[in-house]
Amino acid sequence: MKQSLSLRVSQHLALTPQLQQSIRLLQLSTLEMAQEVEQMLDENPFLERTEESAEREEFGLSATDAPVSAGEQLSESGSGADDGAAASAGERLSASDESAPADDLEGRLDGSAPVEESWEGDGTVEIAPDDSEWGGDAPPRNGASDDDETASAAELARSLISLQDHLHEQARMLRIGDDDAAALFFLIESLNDDGYLDGDLGDLARAWWRLAHPDTGLPSLEEAEEAEEQLRIALGWLQAMEPAGVGARDLAECLRLQIQELRNTPAARIALAICQQPLELVAKRDIKRLCALTGADDETVRAALGLIAGLEPKPGRRFVDVERNIVVPDVIVLRAGRGFKVVLNPDVMPRLRVHDVYANALRGQRGGRDSEGGHAAMQQRLQEARWFIKNIQQRFDTILRVSSAIVERQRNFFMHGELAMRPLVLREIADELGLHESTISRVTTAKYMSTPFGTYELKYFFGSSLGTETGGNASSTAVRALIKQFISAEDTKKPLSDNQLSDMLKEQGIECARRTVAKYREALRIAPANLRKAL
Known part of the structure; x- marks a missing residue:
C-alpha cells in the first residue's frame, strides 16, 4: 500500500450544547417541558422557581454574556486563497448564528455536527441583568386553593373512581367465602379499561393458580379444572355487577x-x-x-x-381516567376590537431565575486557588442555568411569533369558523418569519391554541389546497367541514353516498373526486352511507 499526503478544504458547523438544548426545548410538548423544568431544578443548584412577580427582562441569544468558544465556531482547514474564503464564511456564520433562532441552523447543516462536551462559562459570576425571573405573569404552579370552584380539571379527574375500585366496593357487599372473594378480586384486576375480560378462562385459571401457589410449579389437570370452576363462579358474580356488561369476553x-x-x-x-x-x-x-x-x-x-344501538359497547368507558384527555393550550386567542390578539398561556410558562444567594457565594470565592477545579465546575453550572432560562424564553417567543402569523393568515377562520379556513403550508409561515421550515414544524407539533371555536393543535391550521372552478384554492380543512355539514343535514333514510357528496362539492365550485371524499369522510370518522341509514 502506497502512502501519500493530501490536503482537503472543508467546513462544518458545530452544534454547541446551548444550541442543542434550544432545539430540543422547542419541540417538547407542554407536559414534556414541565418535566424538563423539574429535572433541571433538581440538577442545577443555581436555578430556582420563584413566586414573586418581577419585570420580564429583554434578552435572548443575541444578548447572552457568554463569548463564542473555539468549539462553537466554524471549524475549517485549508491553505492559500481557500483559507481566506473559509475564514470569511466562518465569520458570517458566527455573527448570524448567535442572533438567529437555534432551530434554523438545521436547515444549513449538511451532515452530523460535532458536539461540545461541556458548558463553558465566561468567568462571570456576578448577578447579570438577565438573571432575574422569567415568566412573571404566571401564577404559582403549585399554589393550592381552598375554593372548590377553582379546582383544576386534573384535580377533578383524580377524584373520579376507577372501574376496579367501583367493582371492589360492590364485591365487599357480597357474602361469599375467602376463596371466592380472592377469585373475584383476581378477575376484577384482570379487566381492561373497556371492562372486558381478556383471555380464555382456562388460561386465567392457570395464571391465578400459579399466583396463589407460587412454589408448587404447574397445576395438575384436576387442580386446573378446580381453579377454572372457581373462576367461573366468580365470573357469575362479576357479570351481575354494575355497570351492566362488565366482565364480558367479547362484544356479543x-x-x-x-x-x-x-x-x-x-x-x-x-x-x-x-x-x-x-x-x-x-x-x-x-x-x-x-x-x-x-x-x-x-x-x-x-x-x-x-x-341494541342504545347499548354501551364499552361498559368501563365512563370510568377511564379523563386526566390524560386534558389539553392545556400554549397560546390563547382573544378578541381585540375588530381583530384578534394572541397571548401566551401564563399557566404553562415556568417562573425561573438564577439563585442570587448561590451566585453571590460563588463570586466571593473567585480568588481561591485551592478549589479552582470546583470553582470552574460551579461556574459552568451557573452558565448552564442562564442558558436554560434564555432558551425557555426563546421557545415561547418563537411559539408566539408563529401563532400570531397563523392567526393573521387564518383571520377568516376566527371570524366565521372552519368553513372559512384557507390553504396554508409551513413554507408560507417560514418565509414570512424568516425561519426554517423545520422550525415551524417543531413549533406546530404538540402545541395547542385556544380559539373562540375550541382548542386546536397548531398543525390544524395547515392544510393542502383543492382547485375551484374560479381558479382559486379551497382548504382541505374547509372541504372536510363542508362534507360534515352535508352529512349532518342529510335524510337518514336516504344517506348521501360518496359520489353524491362529490357532486355536491362540484356544485359549490370545488373539484373533489369520490376517492378524496371517502378519504376525508374516514378522517372525520363518519361511517359510509349503508351504515348511516336509519332503521
Whole structure:
C-alpha cells in the first residue's frame, strides 16, 4: 500500500450544547417541558422557581454574556486563497448564528455536527441583568386553593373512581367465602379499561393458580379444572355487577348481558337472538337476513336493532381516567376590537431565575486557588442555568411569533369558523418569519391554541389546497367541514353516498373526486352511507 499526503478544504458547523438544548426545548410538548423544568431544578443548584412577580427582562441569544468558544465556531482547514474564503464564511456564520433562532441552523447543516462536551462559562459570576425571573405573569404552579370552584380539571379527574375500585366496593357487599372473594378480586384486576375480560378462562385459571401457589410449579389437570370452576363462579358474580356488561369476553356477550337487564319484551327477546348471530349482520343492518335467522317480522327486528344501538359497547368507558384527555393550550386567542390578539398561556410558562444567594457565594470565592477545579465546575453550572432560562424564553417567543402569523393568515377562520379556513403550508409561515421550515414544524407539533371555536393543535391550521372552478384554492380543512355539514343535514333514510357528496362539492365550485371524499369522510370518522341509514 502506497502512502501519500493530501490536503482537503472543508467546513462544518458545530452544534454547541446551548444550541442543542434550544432545539430540543422547542419541540417538547407542554407536559414534556414541565418535566424538563423539574429535572433541571433538581440538577442545577443555581436555578430556582420563584413566586414573586418581577419585570420580564429583554434578552435572548443575541444578548447572552457568554463569548463564542473555539468549539462553537466554524471549524475549517485549508491553505492559500481557500483559507481566506473559509475564514470569511466562518465569520458570517458566527455573527448570524448567535442572533438567529437555534432551530434554523438545521436547515444549513449538511451532515452530523460535532458536539461540545461541556458548558463553558465566561468567568462571570456576578448577578447579570438577565438573571432575574422569567415568566412573571404566571401564577404559582403549585399554589393550592381552598375554593372548590377553582379546582383544576386534573384535580377533578383524580377524584373520579376507577372501574376496579367501583367493582371492589360492590364485591365487599357480597357474602361469599375467602376463596371466592380472592377469585373475584383476581378477575376484577384482570379487566381492561373497556371492562372486558381478556383471555380464555382456562388460561386465567392457570395464571391465578400459579399466583396463589407460587412454589408448587404447574397445576395438575384436576387442580386446573378446580381453579377454572372457581373462576367461573366468580365470573357469575362479576357479570351481575354494575355497570351492566362488565366482565364480558367479547362484544356479543357484553350486549347480551345488558339486554338481560332490560324488561322482557318481544324486542328484547329478538335482540338476544340477534346477538347470537354474526355481528356483521348488525353492522350492515341486513334486516332481511336477520328476519330469516330469527323468525321475527320486519318491524320487530327493526325495534330490536334500535334497542341494541342504545347499548354501551364499552361498559368501563365512563370510568377511564379523563386526566390524560386534558389539553392545556400554549397560546390563547382573544378578541381585540375588530381583530384578534394572541397571548401566551401564563399557566404553562415556568417562573425561573438564577439563585442570587448561590451566585453571590460563588463570586466571593473567585480568588481561591485551592478549589479552582470546583470553582470552574460551579461556574459552568451557573452558565448552564442562564442558558436554560434564555432558551425557555426563546421557545415561547418563537411559539408566539408563529401563532400570531397563523392567526393573521387564518383571520377568516376566527371570524366565521372552519368553513372559512384557507390553504396554508409551513413554507408560507417560514418565509414570512424568516425561519426554517423545520422550525415551524417543531413549533406546530404538540402545541395547542385556544380559539373562540375550541382548542386546536397548531398543525390544524395547515392544510393542502383543492382547485375551484374560479381558479382559486379551497382548504382541505374547509372541504372536510363542508362534507360534515352535508352529512349532518342529510335524510337518514336516504344517506348521501360518496359520489353524491362529490357532486355536491362540484356544485359549490370545488373539484373533489369520490376517492378524496371517502378519504376525508374516514378522517372525520363518519361511517359510509349503508351504515348511516336509519332503521
